[in-house]
Amino acid sequence: MANFSDLSGMKQWGALVLGAALLSGALYFTIFKTQREANAKAEQELAAKLNENRELEAYRPKLAEIERQLASLKQQLDIERRIVPDEKEIDGFMKMVSAEALKAGIEMRRYTAKPVTARDFYTEVPFEVELDGPYFSMLNFFDRVGKLERIVNVSGLLVSTTKKPTDAKTKHTYQYAPSESVVATCTATTFFSHDMDVAAAPAKGGKTVPVKK
Numbered sequence: 001m002a003n004f005s006d007l008s009g010m011k012q013w014g015a016l017v018l019g020a021a022l023l024s025g026a027l028y029f030t031i032f033k034t035q036r037e038a039n040a041k042a043e044q045e046l047a048a049k050l051n052e053n054r055e056l057e058a059y060r061p062k063l064a065e066i067e068r069q070l071a072s073l074k075q076q077l078d079i080e081r082r083i084v085p086d087e088k089e090i091d092g093f094m095k096m097v098s099a100e101a102l103k104a105g106i107e108m109r110r111y112t113a114k115p116v117t118a119r120d121f122y123t124e125v126p127f128e129v130e131l132d133g134p135y136f137s138m139l140n141f142f143d144r145v146g147k148l149e150r151i152v153n154v155s156g157l158l159v160s161t162t163k164k165p166t167d168a169k170t171k172h173t174y175q176y177a178p179s180e181s182v183v184a185t186c187t188a189t190t191f192f193s194h195d196m197d198v199a200a201a202p203a204k205g206g207k208t209v210p211v212k213k
Contacts, residue, residue, distance in 0.1 A: 093190050094127065097145065097152070104141035106133025109174060114187065126189040130170055132162060135181050150190060157186040 094111055101108040109130045117124040131138065138159075145152050160167035162176040165183040176183075 093150065097188060100144040101131065101141055104144055105137040106131055106141050110171065121193060123192045124189055125192060126187050128185065129188050130185050132174065132176060132183040133180050138182055138184060153189045155187045155189065157184060159184045
């Protein structure tokens, strides 16, 4: 086999051209083609991203309005959760009512949990309450309860004098102060929101809690 140096100039030149062609072909199919395919894919992804950005750009002027609407909805939700909480904070509710009784200057003697009633989206939680105090203080108490942020319905109100507390169907009699003139019993009902599956929960009630002084 002849050496490269033994070939004529024309043949050497032809061999170099052929070698360069073979090397270019190998580079094309190994490196250049792969890089070109990667570039084509990157160009497609860039075009898709630019198209997505153009579509989203149409919403930019509406962004501030959407943020204001979200803030307003969040505020409304916070208010609704205070009015109708989504957790049964029963002790907290009765402490709130007891605090209003104290502010009004009347005595809350006891409260008895009655069976709850599950509705589609909320649960009614009633309590039988026993109170006594001066007449106008009693009026003040019910006025305060009516102005609470929480929804509280008062029903079955019975009022009598401290001399005949059983006329109001009180469970017990107490040593009433000279300034106290009326006793009252009623049902105070509050509400809690819940998920749909909570409606199947059994109703419980009957627990009586004397108010500590």
